[in-house]
Amino acid sequence: MLYPNKIKKENKHVPVSHANRGMDLEKLINDANSYYLNNDIAVIYKKPTPIAISMVDYSKSNPEVKGLFNQKSTLDYVGLYKGKYLDFDAKKTLNKTSFPLSNIHYHQLKHIERIINHQGIAFLIIEMNNKVYILKGETLLEFINQDQRKSIPYSYIEENGYIVNFKYNPILDYLEVLEKIYFKEGALWKK
Amino acid sequence: MLYPNKIKKENKHVPVSHANRGMDLEKLINDANSYYLNNDIAVIYKKPTPIAISMVDYSKSNPEVKGLFNQKSTLDYVGLYKGKYLDFDAKKTLNKTSFPLSNIHYHQLKHIERIINHQGIAFLIIEMNNKVYILKGETLLEFINQDQRKSIPYSYIEENGYIVNFKYNPILDYLEVLEKIYFKEGALWKK
Numbered sequence: 001m002l003y004p005n006k007i008k009k010e011n012k013h014v015p016v017s018h019a020n021r022g023m024d025l026e027k028l029i030n031d032a033n034s035y036y037l038n039n040d041i042a043v044i045y046k047k048p049t050p051i052a053i054s055m056v057d058y059s060k061s062n063p064e065v066k067g068l069f070n071q072k073s074t075l076d077y078v079g080l081y082k083g084k085y086l087d088f089d090a091k092k093t094l095n096k097t098s099f100p101l102s103n104i105h106y107h108q109l110k111h112i113e114r115i116i117n118h119q120g121i122a123f124l125i126i127e128m129n130n131k132v133y134i135l136k137g138e139t140l141l142e143f144i145n146q147d148q149r150k151s152i153p154y155s156y157i158e159e160n161g162y163i164v165n166f167k168y169n170p171i172l173d174y175l176e177v178l179e180k181i182y183f184k185e186g187a188l189w190k191k
Numbered sequence: 192m193l194y195p196n197k198i199k200k201e202n203k204h205v206p207v208s209h210a211n212r213g214m215d216l217e218k219l220i221n222d223a224n225s226y227y228l229n230n231d232i233a234v235i236y237k238k239p240t241p242i243a244i245s246m247v248d249y250s251k252s253n254p255e256v257k258g259l260f261n262q263k264s265t266l267d268y269v270g271l272y273k274g275k276y277l278d279f280d281a282k283k284t285l286n287k288t289s290f291p292l293s294n295i296h297y298h299q300l301k302h303i304e305r306i307i308n309h310q311g312i313a314f315l316i317i318e319m320n321n322k323v324y325i326l327k328g329e330t331l332l333e334f335i336n337q338d339q340r341k342s343i344p345y346s347y348i349e350e351n352g353y354i355v356n357f358k359y360n361p362i363l364d365y366l367e368v369l370e371k372i373y374f375k376e377g378a379l380w381k382k
Contacts, residue, residue: 037305040305040308042309043302043305043306043309043311045265047238047239048238048239048240048241048242048261049239049242049244050239051239051240051242051244051256051258053240053242062259062260063259063260064257064258064259065242065256065257065258065259065260066255066256066257067242067255067256068253068254068255068256069253069254069256070239073236074236078269080276080278080306080309080310080311081309082309082310083275083276083309083310083311084274084276085271085274085275085276085311087271111234114228114231114234115234115271117231118233118234118271118272118273118274119271119273119274120234120271120274120276
């Protein structure tokens with residue numbers, strides 16, 4: 001990430017962007033998950049980073065591990081809310097007009113499709129233009145199947161996604177939005 | 192693991208045990224999960240081993256990682272079957288008469304309790320006496336709450352667990368047993 005101050009020093013004419021300052025989407029989600037766990041609302045956690053372990057040094061009391069990053073085959077978060085299986089990823093783009101689909105790997109799309117087929121809830125939490133949206137897995141797959149485009153226009157996300165407004169505690173109460181999308185009968189269900 | 196042949200050479204008087212030969216519970220579960228995924232029956236996977244990464248060497252094209260094992264706060268496997276959230280662990284004991292509860296950590300019990308409270312399915316797959324049993328999370332918690340014992344007698348597992356018989360494909364078709372326990376109305380439900 002480029003820090004505005006550093007850019008300033010190197011090139012005075014580069015506009016200072018606030019887009020990449022302050023909000024840390026992953027931290028907000030983790031904070032919300034802690035809140036949900038501590039208040040017995042849901043059990044949602046980040047999956048550990050998969051590492052292919054090549055060496056373990058057992059000479060130490062707490063063995064040291066060496067390895068390589070493994071490609072993730074699923075999404076970052078998994079959880080349970082009101083008996084429903086949740087599986088989702090957090091994605092951020094600094095692009096203001098469209099969300100590049102290169103952010104999502106083929107095997108992740110496949111995973112989303114499987115989760116939906118087996119009656120789970122799959123979605124993305126997208127940070128874009130300093131706003132946070134929930135985009136249903138169904139909506140994402142529909143867009144990709146219809147338009148063979150390389151990115152999703154921001155207007156599409158604005159129209160078909162659901163905005164997550166910031167509040168006091170947790171700041172990013174995305175379950176409140178999921179509740180409206182998936183759990184309130186009739187409300188915002190779009191199958 | 193000690194191989195019987197090696198033991199024989201070193202000490203002729205050590206009885207050859209077949210208990211730790213052949214069956215690899217984790218492999219059987221992974222094979223079953225691959226079968227379920229490939230046949231579009233369920234989406235169940237092993238959670239990656241949590242590693243607290245202390246160093247990443249970006250000088251290589253595939254960055255090398257160093258770190259320490261993190262204690263697991265949940266169970267080993269998570270998944271989705273017929274709209275239901277599954278969360279379980281595989282446990283093996285060579286003890287023939289009882290299953291030592293030291294195999295299960297307090298935070299794992301807490302996790303099982305949370306999953307059940309939020310209407311998920313939590314259980315253990317236990318290998319003991321060359322047999323494989325499913326023990327419902329509810330049954331496990333009930334035993335622990337009633338008897339302040341350090342182990343579960345084998346007879347209790349035989350009576351209150353559900354045996355998973357071996358078959359051709361997948362060899363350890365534990366979903367077939369879950370189906371009877373949790374999904375067939377009335378059948379084997381014990382709440």
